[in-house]
Amino acid sequence: MAWYLPITQLDDADRKKGLKYLFYDGLCSHAMALLVTGAFLPGMALALGASNFVIGLLASLAPISQMAQIPAILLVEKIGLRKLLTVVFAGASRLSLVAAAFTPFFAPEGTGVFLFTLFMMLFFFGGSVAGCSWNSWIKDIVPEKTMGSYLASRLAAATALGATLSLAAGFSVDGLTNIYDDLARAYAVIFLIAAGFGLYGTGLLTHVPEPRMAAREADRHWLSTLIEPVQDHNFRKLLFFSAAWSFTVIMSGAFFAVYMLKRIGIPMSGVILLALLSQVTNVYFFKVWGRIADHFSNKSVLAVSVPLYVLLLLTYPFTTLPERYSLTIPLLIFIHLVGGISTAGFNLCAANIALKLAPRGKATAYLGTNAFCAGLAATIAPVIGGLIGSFFAIKEISINIFYRKDIAEMADAVAIPALSLRGIDFVFCASAMMGLYAWHRLSLIEEAGTVSESEVRDQVFASVRNSFFTPSGLNMGMRRMTAFPYEILRKTTRSTSSTINRMTRRGPD
Known part of the structure; x- marks a missing residue:
């Protein structure tokens, strides 16, 4: 069966495989985003000679690209192949990033800012369409009961990797500038590394299974x-x-x-x-x-x-x-x-x-x-x-x-x-x-x-107190800084479950 075709039944083995590849794709995608946005995007634009207006335009591309969600919804509903759409548009988006990175090397004189802005526009809008189909796809992959903890682990690992990479990239710009004698080309190397992470993540997505979408009502208008x-x-x-x-x-x-x-x-x-x-x-x-x-x-x-x-x-x-x-x-x-x-x-x-x-x-x-x-x-x-x-x-x-x-x-x-x-x-x-x-x-x-905000705050404050003020010595204290004492939640399950049950029986006010 072709890699882009959805499957009728998603068994536990397929789901486990999909979650593994989604996790690693999250690391790649987040690393790419951190190396492209933040201080690196305006830095590259300034190095190319962009005006303040262009820098403002580049900063607004990410939110503006969300407008592509509307046609993307219609496209996903029409075609129904979410995996194919995600891979194609994510791949095209990240190839546009490669083109943007090569702008300082190959753009004709006087066209660098225009071409860079154009390629970044394609990057953000392509990523927005891919994100629309990806969001629908992941809802059918990740179990609802563990969605919070799974996405939290994925996001935590991605943030840790991204923080390390962005810090290394930030301090390497000066060294790359000395090598190329051109600040724009130094930033271009960072953008190429980001594109490499993104393209590898796109390849990982081809291994994630896609459950078949629910059939849309035949007589239903797109509006x-x-x-x-x-x-x-x-x-x-x-x-x-x-x-x-x-x-x-x-x-x-x-x-x-x-x-x-x-x-x-x-x-x-x-x-x-x-x-x-x-x-x-x-x-x-x-x-x-x-x-x-x-x-x-x-x-x-x-x-x-x-x-x-x-x-x-x-x-x-x-x-x-x-x-x-x-x-x-x-x-x-x-x-x-x-x-x-x-x-x-x-x-x-x-x-x-x-x-x-x-x-x-x-x-x-x-x-x-x-x-x-x-x-x-x-x-x-x-x-x-x-x-x-x-x-x-x-x-x-x-x-x-x-x-x-x-x-x-x-x-x-x-x-x-x-x-x-x-x-x-x-x-x-x-x-x-x-x-x-x-x-x-x-x-x-x-x-x-x-549940009430006070119950949630109690759990968070208890976690932080135990992390910092544990009597078990420095080694145990540092260990607790990286591991939340979830046993506290089990202790409060009985007290909160009655509240939840009452809310469920009574219904919304």
Whole structure:
């Protein structure tokens, strides 16, 4: 049988083989993404001589490419061969990355920026179509009961590999520049390595079995396929949350590095180390959140990780009062630790909850619509953030606390700065307000197994306490840093199962 044809019955052996190849493909795809995005994409563009407008356009290609989800839904529903579509479009996307990498070597003079932008556009849009068919495909491969822990392990391993590769690539740019005497060609080598990871991952996907899609209703119009997710009352709540949360994360995330480099004055090496701290925290908490999501629900995890990110946004303005001061670095460390915890939660469960709420056999339309809404919000978010930052660039709101030993002596007053908002600080505050709205929209979503936020927090805090303060010595303490004590969950199963059973019998309020 041809490699791209779906199978009628998926047995345990086929599923196990598929999960293994999906795991390794995740490592390759994540490594490719980290070596192409982040600081490397604008770095390559600047080396080619791109203007600020082109750099902004390149930064918006990833969210804009989510618009391709709509035609991709129709294509998947029409053809029904998800494996074939994923491999073909992912392969074409990654070949476009190879072409983009060769731009500094072979592009005619004066055309480098245009060709690089064109190839990167093909890369992102091809990847978006492949992602649409892949999302539907993986829902039929990964068992629902273990989806959280499986995807968490996959994401944790991919993040660890990606962090190592991005750190090595970042420090190798200078050496490659000395070899080629051209910064653009140094970045081109990084892009070629990224393309190599991506193409190898595409080859791995050919070994993953594809269950046959459920037959679509013969008389069903294509428009009804796109409208159905919006008409689904509960899934529509998720669409509002996805759009609001995507807006929050993208608008704020676009300015984190700029704030640290320009406003606080941290060197690039310091920014890289803080990012690495956040990624290490990510790796640890992926498994924590994944197991909790399997025991309780994705919504329970999001109900804790979403407000943690809002707390992060509200803390950022306090790193300058109004300039760098003694608590700036400790606050940044705290922000990146909290950021690693919260982003691990919503990166894992925001996708998982969409997978769980999408009806089996209709995942393509549901997941594609969810990605489209999130992508649309992410497209306009950095533009609005830039407008807010520009408008408040020379404006300031400050609050000072004054202490006088004698109210008659004005000269002896001691001013203690309590709050200072200027420029990008207003972007973070606006993002926090949108994040609170997203938190509200999350509370309206109905998902089986959801428990109170306090129960989830208890499990996380117990895990962290045991990791840091175990009495068994340094060696045991370091071991617990990399292994979540899941036996705690078993101890609380009886207390939480009664709550879940009552909710199930009573139904949604």
